[in-house]
Every structure is written in structure tokens, then in C-alpha cells.
Amino acid sequence: MAYKTIIEDDIDILVAGAGLGGTGAAFEARYWGKDKKIVIAEKANIDRSGAVAQGLYAINCYMGTRWGENNPEDHVRYARMDLMGMVREDLAFDMARHVDSTVHQFEEWGLPLMKDPKTGNYMREGRWQIMIHGESYKPIVAEAAKKSADKVFNRVCVTHLLMDDGKENRVAGAVGFNVRTGNYHVFKSRTVICGAGGASNIFKPRSVGEGAGRVWYAPWSSGSAYGLMIEAGAKMTQMENRIVLARFKDGYGPVGAYFLHLKTYTQNGLGEEYESKWFPALTEMVGKEYLDTEGQHLSHKPIPTCLRNHAFISEVNAGRGPIHMVTMEAFQDPHLEEIGWHNFLGMTVGQAVLWAATDVDPKYENPELTTSEPYVMGSHATGCGAWCSGPEDVSPDEYYWGYNRMTTVEGLFGAGDAVGGTPHAFSSGSFTEGRLAAKAACKYIDDGKAEGIRVSEKQIADLKEKIYKPLETYKVYSNEIVGGSVNPNFINPRQGLDRLQKLMDEYCGGFGVNYMTNEKLLQIGLKKIKMLEEDMEKIAASDIHELLRAWELNHRVRTSESVFQHTLFRKETRWPGYYYRGDAMKLDDQNWHVLTVSHRDRKTGEYTMEKAPLYHLVGDE
Amino acid sequence: MPTFVYMTRCDGCGQCVDICPSDIMHIDKTLRRAYNIEPDMCWECYSCVKACPHQAIDVRGYADFAPLGHSVRVLRDEEKGTIAWRIKFRNGKKDMELLAPITTKPWGAAIPKLSEEVAPGNEMRDGELLFNEPKYIRMDEGGLHTLESNGLKLKEGVYY
Numbered sequence: 001m002a003y004k005t006i007i008e009d010d011i012d013i014l015v016a017g018a019g020l021g022g023t024g025a026a027f028e029a030r031y032w033g034k035d036k037k038i039v040i041a042e043k044a045n046i047d048r049s050g051a052v053a054q055g056l057y058a059i060n061c062y063m064g065t066r067w068g069e070n071n072p073e074d075h076v077r078y079a080r081m082d083l084m085g086m087v088r089e090d091l092a093f094d095m096a097r098h099v100d101s102t103v104h105q106f107e108e109w110g111l112p113l114m115k116d117p118k119t120g121n122y123m124r125e126g127r128w129q130i131m132i133h134g135e136s137y138k139p140i141v142a143e144a145a146k147k148s149a150d151k152v153f154n155r156v157c158v159t160h161l162l163m164d165d166g167k168e169n170r171v172a173g174a175v176g177f178n179v180r181t182g183n184y185h186v187f188k189s190r191t192v193i194c195g196a197g198g199a200s201n202i203f204k205p206r207s208v209g210e211g212a213g214r215v216w217y218a219p220w221s222s223g224s225a226y227g228l229m230i231e232a233g234a235k236m237t238q239m240e241n242r243i244v245l246a247r248f249k250d251g252y253g254p255v256g257a258y259f260l261h262l263k264t265y266t267q268n269g270l271g272e273e274y275e276s277k278w279f280p281a282l283t284e285m286v287g288k289e290y291l292d293t294e295g296q297h298l299s300h301k302p303i304p305t306c307l308r309n310h311a312f313i314s315e316v317n318a319g320r321g322p323i324h325m326v327t328m329e330a331f332q333d334p335h336l337e338e339i340g341w342h343n344f345l346g347m348t349v350g351q352a353v354l355w356a357a358t359d360v361d362p363k364y365e366n367p368e369l370t371t372s373e374p375y376v377m378g379s380h381a382t383g384c385g386a387w388c389s390g391p392e393d394v395s396p397d398e399y400y401w402g403y404n405r406m407t408t409v410e411g412l413f414g415a416g417d418a419v420g421g422t423p424h425a426f427s428s429g430s431f432t433e434g435r436l437a438a439k440a441a442c443k444y445i446d447d448g449k450a451e452g453i454r455v456s457e458k459q460i461a462d463l464k465e466k467i468y469k470p471l472e473t474y475k476v477y478s479n480e481i482v483g484g485s486v487n488p489n490f491i492n493p494r495q496g497l498d499r500l501q502k503l504m505d506e507y508c509g510g511f512g513v514n515y516m517t518n519e520k521l522l523q524i525g526l527k528k529i530k531m532l533e534e535d536m537e538k539i540a541a542s543d544i545h546e547l548l549r550a551w552e553l554n555h556r557v558r559t560s561e562s563v564f565q566h567t568l569f570r571k572e573t574r575w576p577g578y579y580y581r582g583d584a585m586k587l588d589d590q591n592w593h594v595l596t597v598s599h600r601d602r603k604t605g606e607y608t609m610e611k612a613p614l615y616h617l618v619g620d621e
Numbered sequence: 622m623p624t625f626v627y628m629t630r631c632d633g634c635g636q637c638v639d640i641c642p643s644d645i646m647h648i649d650k651t652l653r654r655a656y657n658i659e660p661d662m663c664w665e666c667y668s669c670v671k672a673c674p675h676q677a678i679d680v681r682g683y684a685d686f687a688p689l690g691h692s693v694r695v696l697r698d699e700e701k702g703t704i705a706w707r708i709k710f711r712n713g714k715k716d717m718e719l720l721a722p723i724t725t726k727p728w729g730a731a732i733p734k735l736s737e738e739v740a741p742g743n744e745m746r747d748g749e750l751l752f753n754e755p756k757y758i759r760m761d762e763g764g765l766h767t768l769e770s771n772g773l774k775l776k777e778g779v780y781y
Contacts, residue, residue: 030735031752044642053642054666066759097766101757110726135704136723143729211683212661219662220643250686289781350665356691357682359712593779616780620772
């Protein structure tokens with residue numbers, strides 16, 4: 001093969017994927033590891049990579065303990081309530097107690113945080129959110145990572161983690177290829193911090209054709225966090241907990257600032273409030289503990305995100321759509337109108353383009369909302385990801401195995417979407433998790449846990465062959481046909497992605513089936529995904545760019561299989577509005593007040609599922 | 622909104638190729654200019670539009686739901702620390718200009734080089750504090766929150 005093998009040896013901390021989690025890890029690692037070799041591998045350019053590439057108009061996780069606004073445990077209780085109880089509260093508490101120090105540094109670095117003119121505090125959008133001019137959020141944090149890292153390998157797509165050939169279940173680095181030169185990159189490293197992203201585009205999107213890129217989470221979020229870690233044998237948790245977003249129709253523009261800051265609200269096609277009428281039946285489904293409309297009204301507790309989705313979906317199914325966002329009142333105030341537009345320009349420009357294209361002026365017309373296709377990720381209002389150790393001073397025994405944010409694979413750490421059970425971390429919390437992981441990774445090395453790692457030439461050669469196989473397949477078979485994309489010997493990455501999206505939609509509870517599934521459907525889906533997995537051996541790539549898509553698809557398929565396994569395991573409907581198990585339509589605390597944990601055997605591909613206990617933060621008394 | 626590139630403005634410098642998070646801005650080998658090779662993997666993030674030194678890249682809303690005749694243009698200036706937008710509606714009735722800051726400091730200058738900071742002692746290494754903590758948690762002398770300091774326990778079971 002013409003591609004060169006480039007080996008980067010003797011790395012201490014390899015950051016695989018540098019979005020907010022990875023940049024946080026690279027930055028902080030230098031403080032704890034002055035003499036350590038810190039390397040970043042990123043498939044794009046860290047100045048504009050990850051979910052925050054486009055910018056953000058808010059930081060959604062800031063406690064404000066400095067002004068007595070919230071304590072970390074308040075945020076944990078909020079996340080618990082929003083996720084119907086299913087949170088790793090040790091990790092969530094740990095993130096929340098550090099996150100303000102991250103945000104205060106962002107301000108010092110030049111990120112424009114808005115101030116409340118009356119109090120001088122940061123401008124609150126909601127209880128946890130502060131407003132920012134965050135167009136350059138990512139380039140700013142990337143500067144910080146660049147100042148700490150020894151080397152940044154942009155445009156290197158990490159496809160596999162390397163495993164220690166001397167000791168079972170210990171990481172030894174990673175491999176991948178440069179999406180421009182095609183060269184094979186080998187990173188031998190004592191630890192790896194996986195900062196790769198969650199998964200968009202695994203469920204069929206509502207948009208068709210050209211618009212398929214207009215997904216809520218970035219189209220380059222290819223589930224690589226899960227693809228890499230599952231393949232390495234790391235245990236995963238809460239992978240069934242996909243998220244569905246209620247957003248502005250087609251453009252998927254965010255609604256947070258609209259609800260919280262602009263005080264806009266929703267109504268059905270008849271101009272009526274619709275949410276509350278669905279609550280009595282919903283309380284029957286989930287229990288009064290999770291939805292007590294009277295109590296919630298008194299305590300001003302927000303309604304969980306999934307349950308609000310449920311009301312939305314039910315109202316549309318009852319024939320009273322579309323659901324509108326009532327903007328016409330707020331937008332009469334020119335200041336609020338400006339904020340409404342800036343909000344899109346700062347993080348979802350496409351929504352502004354869409355309104356300009358369709359002449360929707362929210363001052364004179366209430367825009368439509370929709371519920372999205374599902375997404376699998378771990379930092380928004382959902383907590384998919386790896387089963388990680390918590391911090392020593394907080395975690396109970398079942399949640400603690402020595403190093404904060406270390407997965408069940410030794411030396412492999414996670415941050416951001418990679419860490420399971422930590423919803424509501426968002427950008428600032430993901431960066432904070434990266435910092436925590438970096439400190440722990442340095443300690444792991446200093447404690448001598450990374451001694452004697454061995455990577456055989458065979459492992460490196462085998463992976464090289466595997467990575468370039470799609471190019472080989474194309475070369476061998478493409479001339480067997482006259483032309484076009486129909487070939488009996490292979491499928492291309494787009495064809496594979498289409499198949500994945502269709503089967504996820506139909507069998508795993510996508511928008512096309514109103515988010516409904518059951519045991520039978522899931523089992524059929526698993527069979528089909530096994531066949532897709534077999535066909536992945538025959539995927540073909542005509543060039544290096546398509547090879548990138550082939551490996552992204554590989555990570556998406558690996559992610560999807562895990563989602564199927566977890567969804568099948570949890571025999572209840574824990575999050576109505578995210579998905580429904582038609583054969584178990586009720587929330588079942590007696591049997592399922594637990595976290596789901598999976599393990600895929602590296603050699604056999606067999607899954608084992610287990611329940612892990614839930615610990616909750618409660619007052620001392 | 623997939624991006625597209627104006628033939629007469631692009632000089633093939635490759636800034637867009639360098640920055641695109643989706644790896645879809647490529648140089649056409651015959652024309653030696655950039656173009657979007659995979660519009661259905663474009664997020665309309667505008668990273669390439671902002672990076673282009675000749676304003677050669679623009680966006681046309683996704684064909685499957687956005688009618689023609691609109692425009693959202695942008696100028697990002699790191700030296701001035703601002704980003705300027707202009708939004709024009711299809712029907713011509715709305716034409717908005719919006720300006721926002723992108724940084725409050727000279728670019729990158731205020732970000733510390735951690736290799737030059739005083740190294741943490743063993744006590745800090747064994748404890749739970751991160752760089753700049755505890756000071757930056759509350760910008761005062763207060764410490765890190767712990768279960769003990771906040772009167773909390775982690776208990777197994779069903780709590781709401």
C-alpha cells in the first residue's frame with residue numbers, strides 16, 4: 001500500500017477527539033504533567049471541530065455559587081428530575097462543583113459573557129444557563145488546548161484504540177488515518193482520553209435529500225466516542241437513553257433562550273395551551289413521583305424534557321397540530337427581537353437562513369415547532385456513554401475503581417459525550433470533565449499503572465489492513481460493472497448509512513413510528529443490524545474522503561447495536577417522549593430504578609447486560 | 622444550507638478546506654477552486670464562509686425545504702473582535718444588520734501557558750482540586766464543595 005506509516009511514540013496523554021471535552025483534557029493535562037507528552041488527534045481542525053464548532057449563544061451549565069445562586073447538589077437534583085431518576089449522581093456532583101471554575105477561566109480568556117446590568121452578575125437565561133456571545137467559543141478553547149499540547153494532529157481520524165499486548169484490558173494508544181494524505185497514524189500512548197462525540201444521523205432524519213445534513217447535533221458527530229470504546233471492550237451505560245428534541249421546524253433552531261429569556265410559549269394549531277391536558281394520563285404512566293402537576297405547579301419544578309415531548313407528540317397525533325411557538329408578543333420588543341435572531345446566528349445559522357427563505361418574521365408570525373429524530377449522546381438532556389469511575393471522595397464502591405472518569409478499560413478515560421450517566425453537562429461541563437480526566441490520567445501514570453505496555457507489530461499491521469480494506473474492496477470490484485453505484489459485491493458508505501437509518505427508525509423507535517418499539521421489533525432490528533455488520537466488511541470507498549465516511553459509519557453501527565441491546569434490556573417506558581416500549585408502557589421503579597450497563601466481548605462480539613444500583617444524593621439528616 | 626463557491630471570487634487558497642469540520646470543502650483539481658463535495662453532510666455552520674478571505678463562499682438554503690431568494694452574509698474580524706451579519710428575506714421586506722462581539726481580549730493573549738505555572742504540590746495532586754482552584758470556583762477564599770461540607774450522603778435506593 002502506498003500510504004506511509006507514521007508512528008508517534010512515547011505519548012503520555014493522547015486526546016482522541018478534541019471538542020469541548022478533549023480541549024479541556026489537553027489544556028489541564030499540562031498543569032499536572034509538566035514533562036508529559038500530550039498529543040491531540042482530531043479528524044477535523046480543532047479550531048472548528050466538535051458540537052460547538054458553530055458557536056453557542058449560552059453556557060447551559062453554570063452554578064453561580066459565587067453569587068449564592070445554586071449549589072452543586074441543586075443541579076444534581078435537577079438532572080435527576082429531568083432524566084426520570086437515571087443519573088450517575090457522583091459524577092454529576094463532581095462536574096457541578098468544578099464547572100464554575102471553568103467558566104470563570106473562559107471569561108478571563110476573552111469569551112464574552114453577558115452581564116446583568118442591574119446586578120453585575122452574569123446574565124441568566126434560566127436557572128442554569130448564562131448568555132454569551134459565543135461565536136468564537138470553540139476557537140478560544142482550542143487556543144488553550146494548543147498552548148498545552150506538544151502536538152496537534154488535525155485531520156487524523158482515529159478509527160481504533162490500541163490495546164496492550166502484555167496485559168489484558170489495558171489501553172495502549174490509538175490508530176487512524178490522515179483524511180488528506182491518507183497516511184496511517186499510530187499513536188503509542190500510556191493513556192487515552194476519549195473526547196470523541198455522540199451520534200447524529202443514526203436514526204432516519206426528518207429532512208430528505210440535500211437537507212439531510214440539517215440535523216440537530218452536528219453531522220460529524222459520528223458516535224465515535226462509543227464506536228471506539230465499545231470496540232475496546234469498555235462497559236457502557238444508559239445507551240437506551242436517546243434524546244428527542246422539540247425544536248423550530250426544519251432548521252432545528254434552539255428553543256432554550258426563547259422559552260427562558262424571551263418568555264415565548266407554545267400552543268397547538270387551534271391557538272390553545274395543550275400540555276396540561278396530557279398530564280393526568282401521563283402521571284398514570286410514570287407515577288406521581290415523577291409528574292405531580294399540582295405539586296409541580298406549587299414547587300415551580302420544571303416538567304421533565306421527555307414528558308413535555310410526550311404532550312407535544314400526543315397533541316399532534318390527536319390532529320391538533322402544528323405546535324407553534326408564540327413569538328409575536330415577545331418580538332414586539334426590539335431588544336428581545338434582536339436577541340431572538342442573535343441566538344440563531346450564534347449557534348444555528350441555518351434557522352435564520354430558513355426564516356429568511358420562507359419569509360417567516362417571528363414578529364408577525366408564530367413559527368412552527370417539531371420533534372426531531374432521536375440522537376444518542378451524553379451531555380445534553382440525556383446520559384449515554386461509558387461506565388466510568390467517579391471521584392474518590394464522593395463515589396460509593398460500585399462507582400469507584402481508582403481514577404476519576406476512567407472507563408472499565410485501564411488507562412482509557414472519557415470526557416463529554418463519552419462519559420455515561422452525566423446529562424446536563426453541556427459545553428462547560430464537558431470541558432470540566434476533560435480537565436478531571438486529565439488530572440486522573442496523569443496520576444494513573446505517576447502511580448506506575450502504565451508501565452510495561454507492549455504493542456506488537458502484528459496489532460499495528462492488522463489494523464492497518466483493516467482500515468484500508470474499503471479502498472481495496474473498491475479497487476477490486478468497481479471495474480466489474482459498467483458504472484454507477486450498484487455493485488453486487490459492496491455497498492458505499494452512503495448506502496450503508498441509509499440502511500442503518502431506516503432500520504433504526506423502524507425498529508428502534510424513530511420519528512417514523514412515533515418513537516414506538518417493543519421486544520419483537522427490537523429483536524428483528526438486532527438481526528438486521530448483524531447483517532449490516534457483516535456487510536460492513538464489504539464496504540467500499542472510492543477515495544480517502546469516502547474512507548472517512550466508511551469509518552464514521554462503522555462507529556455509528558457499533559453505537560446503534562448498543563442502543564438496541566440496551567433498549568431491549570430495559571423492559572419499561574422510562575422516558576415517554578424519548579421512546580416507548582409498547583409492550584411495557586409504564587415506568588417501573590420496582591424493577592428498573594437502576595442504571596443499565598452493557599459489555600461487548602472484544603473477541604466474540606457477545607453482549608452481556610447487567611443492572612447497576614442507583615445512588616442518590618440525599619441530605620444528611 | 623449547503624455552501625457553494627462563486628467561481629470568480631475563489632482563488633483556491635484552501636482556507637475553507639482547512640477549516641471545514643465535515644471535510645466537505647475540497648479543491649476541484651481542474652478548476653483549482655474550492656467547492657462543496659457533499660452538500661447533504663453540510664451543517665450550515667458557516668465555518669468556511671467565515672474563514673474565506675475573499676467572501677467567495679455563500680449559502681443557499683437546503684433545496685428540500687428552503688425556497689430561493691434569501692441571503693445570510695457574515696464578516697468575522699478577529700482583530701476587531703466582532704462578527705457582522707446581514708439577513709435578507711426572500712420577499713425583500715426584511716433586511717437586518719446585526720453585530721456581536723466574539724472576544725473581549727486580544728486574540729489568545731489572555732490564555733495561560735500551563736507549562737509556565739508553578740507546579741502543584743503532592744497534597745494538591747492527591748486531592749480533588751483542579752488548576753486555579755479553589756480560587757476560581759467562587760473567586761474568593763472558599764473551598765471545594767464536598768459531600769461533607771454540603772451535608773450530603775449518597776444513598777442506594779429509590780429517591781425522587
